[in-house]
């Protein structure tokens with residue numbers, strides 16, 4: 001994991017569940033097939049209710065990738081099913097970091113163990129401190145995130161033990177490094 | 182300081198005398214369960230990481246139970262089953278409940294109970310968030326993603342952060358018509374949908390003791406809806422008998438120590454509970470059904486690991502007997518065994534199955550079916566923005582198909598009563 005990361009922000013609310021991240025009907029695509037895999041990128045976050053999120057699509061019509069690489073969300077991000085297709089879909093769409101007040105447990109593990117993306121908890125709700133389209137800089141060592149558009153800086157929680165697995169690049173790489181497998 | 186039941190099971194599997202909440206340990210897994218949605222990607226990760234010709238850690242400890250996308254024309258869904266057929270054959274995995282054969286069963290969590298796959302004191306890891314259902318058998322059971330499952334497949338091991346435990350104690354008695362589903366819906370709305378994140382929930386008290394094993398499954402099934410890592414009920418005579426029926430003697434009788442540390446103790450009396458619904462779009466939006474009797478419904482649905490077990494259909498039939506549904510109603514037995522059971526069990530000389538049919542209910546084949554939407558041709562899938570009352574466990578937008586559908590979660594009693602009246606109805610008037 002690079003220690004300082006800059007990316008464009010997409011804002012989401014509380015309780016974004018795995019069906020909103022990737023609706024169940026897309027789970028039939030093969031994640032190991034380079035063509036089919038793109039469907040996950042194209043359909044990432046396509047389950048969001050249009051009423052709330054309709055004005056700015058996360059992935060533009062016809063595209064396979066999103067222009068947003070940092071998601072900022074409220075509570076309980078990734079709740080719902082255990083499907084690893086959810087962090088995988090976000091990763092395939094181009095997401096690198098998710099900053100939320102807290103995460104559903106299985107989703108958090110999946111992000112880290114699968115080496116898909118980095119979930120970090122913010123000390124306060126940041127969904128009002130950023131707007132979709134703002135640029136954020138995340139400094140993992142200092143546990144802070146800055147809104148470049150407003151220059152304001154906010155504290156994140158230290159990742160604790162999870163950081164070792166994130167730095168290794170996922171559970172398998174970690175286990176190899178520790179000579180467990 | 183003592184340990185909770187969850188800590189004891191984890192310590193036993195980590196090969197240490199004691200663990201405490203917050204510690205990260207590696208445990209030996211007793212059973213790994215996967216299904217048709219997560220099995221194929223798990224096997225792909227397994228091969229990628231351990232090699233094309235690698236062998237799983239123990240073929241007898243892996244259960245592959247396809248249930249999600251079974252009765253569909255979707256080609257990709259069929260391919261998933263083919264992948265599992267090849268994988269289980271090559272790996273010598275005998276416990277494969279192959280669709281289209283006599284071994285096919287239906288919903289994995291219900292099968293785990295029926296076949297006594299998860300035992301008291303064991304660790305069950307599954308690639309499904311409702312793996313926690315098996316906490317009813319005093320198993321430490323929790324859901325993981327594909328990478329973790331592939332890691333278990335290769336090594337039999339998994340890292341776990343020892344969870345803190347919330348104790349939920351329910352004394353007294355429930356009112357007539359109030360079920361485990363109502364109890365857990367209230368608990369989730371009291372705790373909030375992330376009120377138990379990273380935590381275990383241990384259930385105790387007379388209400389839990391009086392619950393059947395299936396009711397305890399319903400209770401533990403939905404702890405994930407409060408974010409919990411696992412739910413757990415301790416071994417008692419009922420559970421001993423449940424295993425005894427299949428010739429299995431239970432040798433694990435541990436309980437939480439008197440001086441175990443709980444991060445929270447929540448006390449209820451049974452009389453506090455009433456028939457509940459969870460309003461759209463969150464299982465945490467619980468309200469008494471009686472307060473919402475002005476909500477008209479288009480459809481009712483009875484099925485899933487939460488509300489498609491034998492007793493769930495018996496409850497529905499108690500209300501549907503000699504009546505007609507007003508709203509279109511779908512029923513999907515969780516497994517083939519549930520289907521057999523309800524074709525045998527009689528109420529007033531009529532089988533539960535016939536009661537459903539005569540009431541105008543449409544029945545589907547055992548599987549997860551519309552509980553999670555799935556391919557467009559899935560039985561009972563909500564393809565339009567309907568208002569639905571369902572015995573399932575989640576009502577996030579799009580869960581049962583259409584993003585704008587409104588899903589209300591409730592017990593089989595409440596769903597059946599609402600189906601008859603065409604609007605949300607407290608079942609008490611029918612019981």
Ligand code: SF4
Pocket residue numbers: 248249288289290309311484485486487548549552553573574
């Ligand atoms: S019945 Fe529903 S909740 Fe249960 S395993 Fe199947 S899809 Fe999941």
